[in-house]
Amino acid sequence: MKDVVREIVSIVADVAGLDEEEVTLDARLVDDLDIDSVKAIEIAVAVEKRFGVRVKDEDLPNLTTVGDIINLTETLVRELEDEKVGV
Amino acid sequence: MRRSGYEYDVVVVGAGIGGLVCGTYLAKQGMKVLVLEQHFKPGGYCTSFRRGPFHFDAAAHSFGSYREDGNMRYVMRELGLEGKCNIKKYDPCDRIILPDGEVSFYAEVDRTVDEICTLFPDEHTGIKALFGFLINSKPVESAALRRVTLLELFNRYFVNKKVETLFALPVLGNGALPPSLISAFTGTKILREFILDGGYYPDGSMQHLPDTLIRHLKQYGGEVSFRSLVRRIMVKDGKVWGVRLDSKDVITTRYVVWNADVRQLFLHVLPRKWLKRETVERVKSLKPSLSTFILYLGIGEPPPALPEPGTNIWFLPYYDLERAYRYACSGEINRVEGFMVRISPDKKTILAFVNAPYKTPAYWRQNKERLMNDFIDRIDRNVIPGLKNHILHKEAATPFTLYRYTLNHRGAAYGWASTPSQLFTPEVRQRGPVDGLYLTGHWTAQTQGIPGVAYMGLDTARMILKRENRKL
Incomplete structure (x- = not known):
């Protein structure tokens, strides 16, 4: 899941217009990174595209830090893999 | 803040509202800014022109989001321009006329x-x-x-x-x-x-908005150059270092803000070696919004039944909008029958428009006169009886006119078509594919209208400032 961390940091940095080094796992999306609602959707769409998962709309308001996005993405990726192997 | 070796800190391409807001804000923060515009005046779709005694707004004819906590008000405040432009709200801002009756907003x-x-x-x-x-x-x-x-x-x-x-x-x-x-x-x-929060109009004409921005840009040491078409963005080691104009002149800069057609940027202006093939393919596959056919009328003594000035009046003689859209896409705009018409605040001019496809320049050359007269007939019949006898000047802008003045792909009025599948397209977000290049305006993935591009222009400026602060 190391890949997920790197990819999420890269997506958030891209959308926020920051360098990847500035996107720490405990950075708060709104307070530290100026992620507004439009940028939050941009991140969700980019995550869906990159990992082939589907982010539920009701999950978006619960994401407050970069770490939250990583945790959610890891869960979604795991669910997807489970589906593939027919668990 | 200027770094040695570069003529400018930031070159903004396109003097529409998004580019002007971005450039003015960066100049205000001390950066050395040059705005390049291929047309001979600023504003993009937010511009006006004169014919004898008549002043016409070319496309944008009012704007929204200027309530106390609206985005447009916020941008003007951040630029220190609140109160610098006399902005009035016309009420009602919109009126809808349908077969069963009418409603005002x-x-x-x-x-x-x-x-x-x-x-x-x-x-x-x-x-x-x-x-x-x-x-x-x-x-x-x-x-x-x-x-x-x-x-x-x-x-x-x-x-x-x-x-x-x-x-x-x-x-x-x-x-x-x-x-x-x-x-x-x-x-x-x-x-x-x-x-719900529309109908705002700068005293005099829409041109006051870009003119006010340009004045402040210059006060903060910013520069603007018209009739300057950017042909190439110069990149070295993955980083922007300049732009080359149509005239072959090269201007060196550390940042480029692209506030123009993103298709041109990805397909022609940015060297292909800095682009992923998927990005180019994705941008090629994106659909632009429709264009518009705009009618401008100068009137003498106003007809007795002239509707209230400053209100956008929408007319449709049936309820089937899908049908109206199909006709608009096919270019049979005389069959749409619906339209928007607005009397200018000075009661001297009328602007009316319908959505229209780009077609070909020849199509519009051949049909412009006929469509213009048909359009006047429909307004006369349905909204302003007697209008025909009061017209002193008439002309129209076709989708090709919109293209010619802005170079927006196929004269698109609102950037990309706002379908769910095209919203938030990662390839066209603000941070561009090379270091130092930023995209702003209605060709990015999720904005349109004057308040939308103004807000995004400010947001893009702040992204650049954040990057600057990191380097220092």
């Missing part, structure tokens, strides 16, 4: 709700619920609208299709898509920002 929302409920009493619960959503929903709630169309959203509120048409007609005009295709995210934004 007033500053006083309850009055509007009452009018709509009187026309469609069976739908009053849904009407009130939709207004409640538009006015009270939190920004993040719009996230839930990113996958659905406006029609799917309306179906949660209404049974009667006629009510849907009432709300969707100005959305078709301002977004160039019918409810079955436009994303609910964009559709509700148009209703909230352009209709």
Whole structure:
């Protein structure tokens, strides 16, 4: 899941217009990174595209830090893999 | 802040509102800014022109989101321009005329709700619920609208299709898509920002907005150069270092803000070696919004039944917006029959428009006169009786005219078509594919209208400032 961390940091940095080094796992999306609602959707769409998962709309308001996005993405990726192997 | 070896800190390409807001804000923060514009005056679609005694707004004819906490007000305040431009709100800002009657959108929302409920009493619960959503929903709630169309959203509120048409007609005009295709995210934004909080107009003409921005840009040491078309963005080691103009002149800069057609940028202006093939393919596959056919009339002694000036009047003689859209796409704009018409605040001119496809320059050359006269007939018959006898000047802008003045792909009026599948396209977000290149304006993935591009221009400027602060 190391890949997920790197990819999420890269997506958030891209959308926020920051360098990847500035996107720490405990950075708060709104307070530290100026992620507004439009940028939050941009991140969700980019995550869906990159990992082939589907982010539920009701999950978006619960994401407050970069770490939250990583945790959610890891869960979604795991669910997807489970589906593939027919668990 | 200027670094040695570069002529400018920032070159902004395109003097539309997004580029001017971005450039002015960066100049205000001390950066050395040059705005390049291929046309001979600033504003993009927010511009005006003169014919004898008549002053016409070319495309944008009012704007929204200027309430106390609206985005446009916020941008003007951040630039220190609140109060520098005399901005008046016309009330009602919009009036919708349908076969069963008409409804106005007033500053006083309850009055509007009452009018709509009187026309469609069976739908009053849904009407009130939709207004409640538009006015009270939190920004993040719009996230839930990113996958659905406006029609799917309306179906949660209404049974009667006629009510849907009432709300969707100005959305078709301002977004160039019918409810079955436009994303609910964009559709509700148009209703909230352009209709419920619309009707603002800078004293005199729309040109005052870009002119005021240019004046302040220059006060902060910024420069602007017209008739300057950028042909190439110069990149070395993955980083922007300059732009090359049509004249072959090269201007060196550390940042480039691209506030123009993104298709041109990715297909012609940015060297291909810095682009991923998927990015180019994706940009090629994106669909632009429709263009518009705009009629300009100069009137002498006003006809007796002249509607109130400053109000956008929308007319449709039937309820089927899908049909109206199909005709608009085919270029049979005389069959759409619907249109928007607006009397200028000085009561001397009239602007009217319909959505239209790009077609070919030859098509518009051959049909312009006929369509113009047909359009005048329809306005005379349906909204302003006697208009025909009061016209002193008439002319029209076709989609090709829009293309010629802005170089927007196929004369697109609103950037990319705002369908759910094209919303938030990662390839066209603000941070460009090479270091130092930023995109802004209506060709980025999720914005349109003057308030939209103004807000994004400011946001892009702040991204650049954040980057600057890191380097220092």
